[in-house]
Amino acid sequence: MRLGRRYPxxxxxxxxxxxxxxxxxxxxxxxxxxxRKPRSIGINTSEHWAFGDGLSHGLYESxxxxxxxxxxxxxxxxxxxxxxxxxxxxLVR
Numbered sequence: 001m002r003l004g005r006r007y008p009x010x011x012x013x014x015x016x017x018x019x020x021x022x023x024x025x026x027x028x029x030x031x032x033x034x035x036r037k038p039r040s041i042g043i044n045t046s047e048h049w050a051f052g053d054g055l056s057h058g059l060y061e062s063x064x065x066x067x068x069x070x071x072x073x074x075x076x077x078x079x080x081x082x083x084x085x086x087x088x089x090x091l092v093r
Contacts, residue, residue, distance in 0.1 A: 030066040041067060042075030 016032055017025060033041070043063065046053040053076075055063075064072060 026062060026066045029063070030068065033067045033070055038070055040071040040073045042078055043072050045074045046076040047074075048076075 017028055020028075041063075043060065044053065044055045045060070060072070
């Protein structure tokens, strides 16, 4: 994989996508999931918490089609856990 060049993120993230059409992007997502074989994928949905509910139904369906049989699960609990954590940097400020 190359370093991300599509968006100006420097070397913080490694890009798995170099551009192309939207169908090509969804196909690439499916390839990545097949390569990495996750047990599940956490997505931005929540029944009760607005900060964990940003995925539209249409986008959810597109992700679901792309990843095949890999279960999509709400990442709400993980987001709540991370949102409540503070680093030393936060405490010093």
